[in-house]
Amino acid sequence: MLRLRQILTAVLCTGALLSAAASHAGETAICYNCPPEWADWASQIKAIQQATGITVPFDNKNSGQSIAQLIAEQQSPVADVVYLGIGSAIQAKEKGLLVPYKPKHWDDIPAGLKDPQGYWFTIHSGSLGFMVNKDALGGKPVPRSWQDLLKPEYKGMVGMLDPSNAFVGYAGAVAVNMALGGTLDNFTPGINYFKQLKKNEPIVAKQTAYARVLSGEIPILLDYDFDAYRAKYKDHANVEFVIPKEGSISIPYVMTLVKNGPHADNGKKVLDFVLSDQGQALWSNAYLRPVRGSISGDVAAKFLPASEYARVKSVDYERMGAVQPGFVQRYLAEVR
Numbered sequence: 001m002l003r004l005r006q007i008l009t010a011v012l013c014t015g016a017l018l019s020a021a022a023s024h025a026g027e028t029a030i031c032y033n034c035p036p037e038w039a040d041w042a043s044q045i046k047a048i049q050q051a052t053g054i055t056v057p058f059d060n061k062n063s064g065q066s067i068a069q070l071i072a073e074q075q076s077p078v079a080d081v082v083y084l085g086i087g088s089a090i091q092a093k094e095k096g097l098l099v100p101y102k103p104k105h106w107d108d109i110p111a112g113l114k115d116p117q118g119y120w121f122t123i124h125s126g127s128l129g130f131m132v133n134k135d136a137l138g139g140k141p142v143p144r145s146w147q148d149l150l151k152p153e154y155k156g157m158v159g160m161l162d163p164s165n166a167f168v169g170y171a172g173a174v175a176v177n178m179a180l181g182g183t184l185d186n187f188t189p190g191i192n193y194f195k196q197l198k199k200n201e202p203i204v205a206k207q208t209a210y211a212r213v214l215s216g217e218i219p220i221l222l223d224y225d226f227d228a229y230r231a232k233y234k235d236h237a238n239v240e241f242v243i244p245k246e247g248s249i250s251i252p253y254v255m256t257l258v259k260n261g262p263h264a265d266n267g268k269k270v271l272d273f274v275l276s277d278q279g280q281a282l283w284s285n286a287y288l289r290p291v292r293g294s295i296s297g298d299v300a301a302k303f304l305p306a307s308e309y310a311r312v313k314s315v316d317y318e319r320m321g322a323v324q325p326g327f328v329q330r331y332l333a334e335v336r
Helices: 002-025 041-052 063-072 086-094 167-179 188-198 210-214 225-233 264-274 277-285 317-334
Strands: 081-085 121-133 158-161 203-205 220-224 239-242 248-258
Touching: 041 264, 041 277, 063 081, 063 086, 081 086, 081 167, 081 264, 086 167, 086 248, 086 317, 121 167, 121 210, 121 225, 121 277, 158 167, 167 188, 167 220, 167 248, 167 317, 188 317, 210 220, 210 225, 220 225, 225 239, 248 264, 264 277
Parallel strands: 158 203, 158 220
Antiparallel strands: 081 248, 121 220, 121 239, 121 248
């Protein structure tokens, strides 16, 4: 009788475990703007699945495309969470696309890097500069300044994501504008710069252009340090990251919960994970600056020296988000 009870118990436990596993395996959370080639989302999403059982499909939208999709789907949302440049998140909040959620480790996030009500919060940041494939320069010197990119020798070699749509493109516009004497209330230096750059026939991409730099199609890309370091140290490409001598800016990237998302509970678990010790360590290993803690020593040693990063500044990110539509209007009217 005892043996029979043991067998029945084992069968029941096994059945329960299998049932739980089957249920767990079917869980999904939809994230907009989580491309595998950007910020090593591929590793993060794999870890989320392993730790929580939640599958997060890859999504190659940029920040602007994500917001446009959220607006189009507002009556019947598809996404549960979204990853955005900070200015785009501020706009998404204003448009009523988000709902507050304060994830685990909320209190560890500095006050200036989260919405007080929980509408968005930073998960990591990067510094903007030039990602340069030196093999694709054809013997030309590595550009060291914003002004260098205007030289005829780099005609057709400079790439950027669309400043009117992708947040990294807009971040590049803010960076060059401020480096050349502009402010968040005066984009004229930046607009004039893009007018000049247009004569050099820049390559304006709509989607993440990491692979296009590695292939040599885009020799010089306005991009973040984390992409350049990943290319150099993980993909072993002959890539160099340059912080332009006139200066640049750092940019936080944030996540948030979509209003009325169909898998809100799973979305919350995803947001909890990206701020967890494991999630933050993965960002660090991908050469991003985690919002909690610091970059591990062996990874930090691969960054440019602190003297180079002294030229990287923060900005008023709330203001940066607020003035983005005005910049986009000018860019479309005067440059594009």
